[in-house]
Amino acid sequence: MKPSTQSLSRQRRRLLQLAAGLPIFSSIWEPLLTPAHAAVASNALSRVRPGDPDWPSESQWNALGKQVGDALIKVQSPLTACVNAPDSAACQQLFKELKNPYFLSDEVGLTQTLGWVDAWTSTPSVYAVAARNTTDVVAAINFARRNNLRLVVKGGGHSYQGNSNSPDSLLVWTRRMNSITVQDAFVGTGCQGHASPVRAVTVGAGALWAHVYDAVTTQAGGYVQGGGCLTVGVAGLIQSGGFGSFSKAYGLAAGSLLEAEIVTADGVVRIANACTNPDLFWALKGGGGGSLGVVTRLTLRVHELPETFGAVNMTIKAASAPAFRRLIGLMVDFYHRELMNPHRGEQIRFRRDNVLAISMVFQGLSRSEAQSVWQPFMDTLAAAPDDFKADFPPLTILALPARTLWAPAMLKKLPDLISTDDRPNAPVDNVFWSGNTGEAGQVLHGYESAWLPAALLQDDQRQTLADTLFAASRQWGVSLHLNKGLAGAPAEAIAASRDAATNPAVLDAFALLIAGMEGPPAYPGIPGHEPDTGAARRNAQAIGRAMDEVRKLVPNPGSYVGESNFFNANWQQAFWGSNYSRLLTVKDQYDPEGLFFVHHGVGSERWSADGFTKLV
Template identity: 55%
Template sequence: MKRREVLKASLGAALVAGGLPGLARAQAKGKAVLYRVRPGTPGWPGAADWEGLRRATSGRLLKLASPFAGCATDASACAATREQLKNPYAVGDNPALTQTSGWQDAWLSQPSAYAVAARNALDVAAAVNFARTHKLRLVVKGGGHSYKGGSNAPDSLLVWTRAMNDVTLIDAFVPQGGTQAEALPAVSVGAGAMWIDAYTAVTTKAGRYVQGGGCTTVGVAGLVTGGGFGSFSKRYGSAAASLLEAEIVTADGQVRIANAHTNPELFWALKGGGGGTFGVVTRLTLRTHELPATFGGVFGDITADSDAAFKALVACFIAFYRERLFNEHWGEQVSLREGRKLHLAMVFQGLDGAQAKAVWAPFLDWVRASGDYSFKEPTIMAVPARRFWDAAFWEKTAPAIMARDDREGAPAHHAVWQGDRGQVGWYIHGYESSWLPAALLEEGAQARLVDSLCAASQQWWVELHFNKGIAGAPPQALAATRDTATHPGVVDAFALAIIAGGGDPAYPGMPGANVDEQEARRRAAKIRRAMDPLRKVAPNAGTYVSESDFFQQRWQDTYWGPNYPKLLQVKERYDPDGLFTVRHGVGSEQWSADGFTRKA
């Protein structure tokens, strides 16, 4: 019997027996429709129920409201709130906000009705049990960076893990059920920790490396469960590939351990199967790696004098990338920008400054000799790897690189890359992405790739994120990434192409927020068209679930490919009633877009 038939049969039997506990029923076109409850509807918890949850979580239940609710009566407080929107740490510390303010015709950042500011797995379990018993929409937020609104839903109960941010290094970690022969150096990270917390403990203080995200304020748990890529993934694989063990609260309220020995299928699903889908992760243990001596970067712009010169520049760079950069040392991105500009923002590991300059010499010599380009000499610099995420080091060396959390009492290590600050609170107009297979780098295919890149860039900026495709990595990193739930195409891709655009923060109720919806839709359409040439040369290539289109077509195949049926089996085992439902998450095809109404 097919899954949908099983679902209908089980729901029908429950209704005949008197209805599913806590679920309201309605009639639509003669079919029973089951839905989660909202405030003001039958079944919404009363004051005594909420007080019970407050006691069960040691007073950590919060009633939420928009931070702009008082703007009409307190202009100074409102101005202070708006100023804090420039600081991603301040945004993350507010349970009523998300790091993205919305997406045109998709979603808007709106606070949950209540939040449990969890400090341990028992708090999380209490919230999960409460949501299941009362049939509430449940949302999980750590860093709050979900572009597609996965950590946001009005009228929901929010499990907010921000305070679960401890980081502990382990010299020889043995997974539960494993043997001493499996012992590896590792780091145990609470679900609310950000990558800057992990990098500070592992790299700055301990002199080792953990594979995480490039943005310092992204949550560890969300990145890992989405697959996750960072600046040096070309060397170490995806973030999920380093996961050794997870602690998770599943839909039945049980606190479980998942690793290669205990709940192994759940463990596999957590390695890239999507955040907020299989339960609430409360702790992760990640493998750490030996730290190379140096990290570094290459930054600059090269502007072509004509369209023909720009195409020649792109062709030269692609050939140069294939010959000199397509390896474990190089990551991050280049972008093709308006004005016929090639923007360089690459990073490297394991090379010193002289070695990096030698790698780039042939390409830069060609640019200088051609006479068709204007540019300043790119910055090529290497720094001690241990200082790469050290805000104090950058303040002395290059103050424009990082910006600290400037609030009084903020942790000294909390800093953000200046280039990431423009995303704080942004309102997305359109976002397209696709992996580009390494086969396109072969000599006979490079011309088609160059043509498609130039055609796309005539419509919109095109970014090539080389670290978000694992092809070119060492065999061990490829094997570890292949053993995750992420679409297998990631190991054959040399880059993730991203074409995206947005506008200023536009949180609902924020004074001065102004979205020109017609213009936003026009830009979104242009962004979609810009990706068409790349999809023609890389059809059915798949993409990264965490950085993709809200309106993604064929999302099951595009995000997970042949892994989706197995992921769906895991979902049905650990969350058969769909308590955890996110946009285009595993099993979400059973729910309507708002996450409240289940399809009949």
């Protein structure tokens, strides 16, 4: 479907304003408003934009600047350099830098994902407070509330939903709040006498997981449950629930949250833990980032470090579609029999070209122990050489001392697995998995996820599950993220995750099924660097058809808020299930006027799609 003339006009106006370095007055969200919403919006409370009579004057912005010092930034997108000179050396260098996630996280005007075709485009705020401390955050929130501004919060900037950016807004940017302190005996505020001291790590909201893992594991010999992607921000992941490679052993990352400091909409600094503001504490554990306030500091439980971490990789090509259907069945049976336990995590992928790709991890096992588990599956494949061909070597198993997994010096010896921040004078611990390079600066075409209940692995259901995975793979490749479903996890991990706001469907799921596609860094209106909208729409349709096959088996699946479909109409139920009504109650208590808005966040149904106009 071609965009309307009106839509094209908006795009041209947005691009011209970007080129001039001016605030973007027209919202990219307007095409998503229904006529009914537009009619209601015309008579409803609206936040102010640049050019409106109530937009803060220069003297008011200067006053905020005096409060926060050099933390107040007038934001200009680096993409401005490419608007009129797309072939320039500066533009070419910028698009190279867009593949460096550390460059993206350190740039106030950019986000890790540059957009989602037909959904949103990364657009900078007018001003940002690059907060250095909680006092700066308080000043920004009070200024936004008093002046009726659209407020945005960004830490690592990894939101697929576009929630780390909004035009015509004030941004609270927490990236500079990145301190990391390991504590041997932490007791939460108000919990003295009610809780035993535990080992913990206290982290600033802007810290990235690569640096937290290095501090906790490499330097302190402990383990903290965080994200698999090393450049994800700590605060955003915890508030989304959070999964890492070893969540099958340790549960949701949010399940390890002991305490948070948060600034709420009234500008009050609050402590949230099991003893102080316990309702807010519960909501922060998976209720979604940016909906309840600005988290400034988190304290997380440090677990005992296992002796080993390891990885298993294998790629198998089936000779035909019927052989691939059989291969999927063999894999599902083997997973149920041997792999659904706390030792293992990560992915099994089913591709359209009849390829099964295994990229799994393990913890607490030796290499020989891991090999012995996989050997029966390898023997089954070897018994059918005409049907199945494995890459050489057919099975790669790596095991290493757990304390070295995130050590930058060790990782840099693995250039096939690790990339580094190649900017001059970049910190030596700025490393990231090469497998995540495709996500840096990406433009999403489509993305969907669904939790698959463990009941599908019962004897009378496994073949139906395998047939569904095969049918989905005829439309688009799908992957099972086995660490993102907690069935098979230890009881204590289940209990900690149950006491979180994330959809309870995760507790009984054996995996999160994901289907998605992205394109390289691109931006509308920059010649030679524009998104391929035609391919994006075709890919999105194919992803939708694959998920239609999945929904035949699981009609109303839960979905992980951090990795989900932008257009999910049933998002309240999908993201939070039976927890949503309780989350809305907490929202009403701490943010009754809706200062904090994110797309498909708690209470967002009360606002227009851009978060500027109150509907109810």
